[in-house]
Structures are given as structure tokens and as C-alpha cells.
Amino acid sequence: MWLGISGCSPVPLAEQTYQGAALGTSYAVKLFSAELADLQPGIDSVFQVINQSMSTYWPDSDISRVNQGDTTVAVDEQFREVFNTSKTIYRKTGGYFDPTVGILVDAWGFGPGSSLEMDSIVVDSLLHYVGFNKVSLRADNRIEKADPAIRFDFNAIAKGYAIDRLAVFLDNKGITDYLIEVGGELRSRGMNQARKQPWTVGIDDPQVTQGRAIKQIVRLTDQSMASSGNYRKFRIDSVSGQKYVHTIDPLTGYTRNSNILATSVLAAECMVADAYATAFMAMDLKRSKKILADSPELEGYIIYLDQAGNTQEFMTPGFMKALGGAASEPEE
Structure with a gap:
């Protein structure tokens, strides 16, 4: 996905851009402000707090300690927010979104x-440890x-939550x-003041695996x-040569090979959009349509x-309204 600046302002607003690496990926923050200030320390602080709370790659983070069985950890506000939102979406998706x-x-x-040699016996044994209905947040945090x-893994919601916290900071x-x-x-707010237009972003074409091509342009x-998709996130078994996609079906325990190529979700909070985009990759189209109709x-x-192998698209009326407009050169 790329960011396009579309968006001259009668008000002397200065454009600022911050970008770098965090949470195992890249980030970019573009903003307009009448006052020039160095916001980098604050941005770094947001990522630091979230990593300390929810990074499974930090051995001393709250989530790592909880995963290791440390029952003395009183989780912080960030963990609690993500936990409670995860529980709500777990229930609404019938268990298809499950951070356990x-x-x-x-x-x-x-x-x-460590990865394992997976077969039906191993999968069945591991499913004993999966289910958000098997965990709870006590009054003492x-x-x-x-x-x-x-074990918890908030990877499918943490990036969205980090964006929400950065939005609060701004x-x-x-x-x-x-x-x-x-x-x-x-996540967007206001507009690109350079041209007085909404922010525009692109959705990748999931069937273009070499380089990138834009499938849709969205005004935010x-x-x-x-967005979520299996088209770039997979691994090839070195022995069998079999392709395993990154989406795990939490109800069956197996990686999900389905006819769903990619999903995108619009919502007020990015963590909510993040979680549902992941869930829609694991469930069938009919179930996803039902959730969207009821939400x-x-x-x-x-x-x-x-069924004939032809590419099709489904979108809600509200998503259709967000499409359109010409984008400028993409910015990574």
C-alpha cells in the first residue's frame, strides 16, 4: 500500500513528514501544522510503550512475560485496551479473530x-491452547x-492500535x-492542506506479485x-515445496487456503479495521458479508x-463512496 499526497491553503500551514522503522515494519506520518515542532521524540515514545506492552519479540515485554507464564504481571492500559477490543471482535466474528x-x-x-513438523495430531494438540474464551482480564489487571x-499474539491488531495511539498524540x-x-x-484526520483535498491512498492489486500495481484508490x-492478504505473506517448505499462506484459521488450526485474495476495512479506529481485515481473510465470503451488513x-x-477462478470484487456502499479521485506520485 502507498500513500499519495493530494491535497494550496490560505492558512500558512507547514507540511511535516516523519518516517522510519518500528514494530518490525516501516511507518510514515504526514501532517500540516501552523507551528513547527520536533515530534519525533513523541512518536518514538509511542512505539516504545507499545513494544514494551505487546511485542512478542521483546523477551521482557508484558506480553512475553504473560506468554512465559508469569502470573505477577499487571498489564498496562495499552494491553487492556487491545485485550478488550480483541475479546469483542472475537465474539462478533465467531472466533475467527483470535489473538491466542x-x-x-x-x-x-x-x-x-520455533516451527514444528505439522500434522493432524500436532494441530489437534495445539488447538487445546487456542481460544480467547479461555483467557480473562482480572480486576487487578x-x-x-x-x-x-x-499464548497471546496481538500482531493482527497491534499495528492498528499503534496508529490509534499516534493519532491521540497528534x-x-x-x-x-x-x-x-x-x-x-x-488513519487520517482532516485533509491534505496542500490542495484542500482528502488524503488518498492506494490498495494493492493482490494478483500482481512482481512489483506493485494499484487496484483501487481510496479517499480517506x-x-x-x-488491509490483509495472502499474496505476499507465505513461506515455502524447503522439503515438499508446498506453499503455506500466513493466515491461520483459529477454528481448525490449519493455514487458510481459500478463494479470498485480499480484504480492506474502513472504521473509525484502526485497530478495529486491522482486526476485521484479518478475520475476513480466515472466514468465507458469506460470513464476512453478514458481519458487514450487521455492522x-x-x-x-x-x-x-x-467458482470459475475469475477475480471478483465485493464492496459495501460506504466503501464504494470512498473510491475515486486521481492520486499523485506514490510516497513510501
């Missing part, structure tokens, strides 16, 4: 832990697990026009957008293959 899938993510070779071996600085991107997930105004706070776009 981490043990399977590792086992299939997509996480920080400690996590209670039905089995100490249950809002508190009085900045009303910005676009935040972390690993392809996005006070919205978040997250006025969400708009969705799903690229899939029909």
Missing part, C-alpha cells in the same frame, strides 16, 4: 518461536488463563490534518483503513475468486 492463535503462528513458522501454555498537539501509516495500515477523511461502523472491500 500465537502458538499456531509459531508452529507454522510465522512467529518468533492480571491475566488469567485456563492453561499456562496459552490530536493532543492540536494537529487537525494528518495521515498516519504503519505497515500499510492507515477522518477514517482508518486496514454499520464498518465498511469493507473483498477481492476473491469465483
